[in-house]
Amino acid sequence: MTADSGARRAILQAVDALRSETEDVLARLVRCPSVLGQEASALDLVAELYGALGLVPQRIPTDPDALRDHPGFSPPLISYAGRDNVVATHTPREVRGRSLTLQGHVDVVPVGADDLWTTPPFEPRVEGGRMYGRGAADMKAGVASYLAAFRALKLAGLQPAAPVQMHAVIEEECTGNGALAAMLALPRTEACIIPEVGPGLAGIYAAEVGVVWAWVTVTGRPAHVREMQAGINAIEAALVVAEGFKRYEGEMNRAERVHASFRGVNHPVNVNLGTIEGGEWNSSVATRARIGMRVGVMMGYTAAQTKADIERIVAEAGADERLRNVALKLEFKGFMADPCVFDMESGIARLVRTNYAEITGEELRAVPATGLTDGRHFELYRNTPVACFGPEGQNIHGIDENVSLDSMHHTTGTIALAIADWCGLEPAA
Numbered sequence: 001m002t003a004d005s006g007a008r009r010a011i012l013q014a015v016d017a018l019r020s021e022t023e024d025v026l027a028r029l030v031r032c033p034s035v036l037g038q039e040a041s042a043l044d045l046v047a048e049l050y051g052a053l054g055l056v057p058q059r060i061p062t063d064p065d066a067l068r069d070h071p072g073f074s075p076p077l078i079s080y081a082g083r084d085n086v087v088a089t090h091t092p093r094e095v096r097g098r099s100l101t102l103q104g105h106v107d108v109v110p111v112g113a114d115d116l117w118t119t120p121p122f123e124p125r126v127e128g129g130r131m132y133g134r135g136a137a138d139m140k141a142g143v144a145s146y147l148a149a150f151r152a153l154k155l156a157g158l159q160p161a162a163p164v165q166m167h168a169v170i171e172e173e174c175t176g177n178g179a180l181a182a183m184l185a186l187p188r189t190e191a192c193i194i195p196e197v198g199p200g201l202a203g204i205y206a207a208e209v210g211v212v213w214a215w216v217t218v219t220g221r222p223a224h225v226r227e228m229q230a231g232i233n234a235i236e237a238a239l240v241v242a243e244g245f246k247r248y249e250g251e252m253n254r255a256e257r258v259h260a261s262f263r264g265v266n267h268p269v270n271v272n273l274g275t276i277e278g279g280e281w282n283s284s285v286a287t288r289a290r291i292g293m294r295v296g297v298m299m300g301y302t303a304a305q306t307k308a309d310i311e312r313i314v315a316e317a318g319a320d321e322r323l324r325n326v327a328l329k330l331e332f333k334g335f336m337a338d339p340c341v342f343d344m345e346s347g348i349a350r351l352v353r354t355n356y357a358e359i360t361g362e363e364l365r366a367v368p369a370t371g372l373t374d375g376r377h378f379e380l381y382r383n384t385p386v387a388c389f390g391p392e393g394q395n396i397h398g399i400d401e402n403v404s405l406d407s408m409h410h411t412t413g414t415i416a417l418a419i420a421d422w423c424g425l426e427p428a429a
């Protein structure tokens, strides 16, 4: 079932007409500094934008007690108070098509060294057809796209002839618990589109690794540097623990361990030493240090197995001669996420690929991702096919993150046509 050619033309014309408005929405979203714990302004803005589409925004709390026993739950880092996810549901006059979820996260990763940015990370800048700013690509352009796609239908005098849910969620970048809470709070839909940023090209996610976050706190023995040998330096001990993880990374990337869906990907399993903190004084032997790590999980493994591997690596480090009399404490907070494969032959994936090709004359490449998205929740725990694809972005999680505005509009057009084909159309209310 595809929308007729007159409707398709009208929808794509509306997408074009909305181009500058869509870029304004993206700029407004980028101005919200929605790092972990600070998502409120972005959530409020999306609620306002849902309202502008004629929908009623609804707040969905992330309740760890309600989610704790769910296999998709990850141990939280901070409290969820004042950070409720926002959703809205379009209800047609008459259901004639298939239901759909349009999902996106509003949280962004920290800016890093902000003195390295060409312009301040939360002040959007357009140059050479690209918008720069933290979150511009990952994934505020995607959120702007799905909002614009729905708006384009309305502008063409149309609306989906099936229920369409929109989700704006927190913590995609550290737990995925926001997505899980929003998904479970609403009825299952027959497909889901997540316009996540493509990895430097127009791509659709064919698979993604899982991720486990772990934290190791090392307690040594303090001393003045004059009697350094009497003390045990926690920072040096933490580096010994880290060595074990880097060996593990090498092991997990051996060809025979790499799943077929990741063949051809160079180094798909990454162990990132993300944070280190510790020590008290340049002239004191450091008492305590803490390292925070992100450990990738290959398809065919589970987060639970990886957790067990991490426990073993830390236990082995504890037995290392160099770490005698050192106390090691291991904690799991943040991602406990399984890997997943997205079916490239599902109805929604095929529609997205066909419509993208119709709009751009190019193929969306199916790419296995070495990072993760919220898509796993829908695929693994709701048996809902996911099309995870979106604008072309550069330097995501890095300095001077930016997104191609042309590709954002291609994403908008692709989503608008996919809604028309998947949900069917009726005259706008």
Ligand SMILES: [Zn+2]
Residues within 6 Å of the ligand: 105, 138, 139, 172, 196, 197
């Ligand atoms: Zn993202």
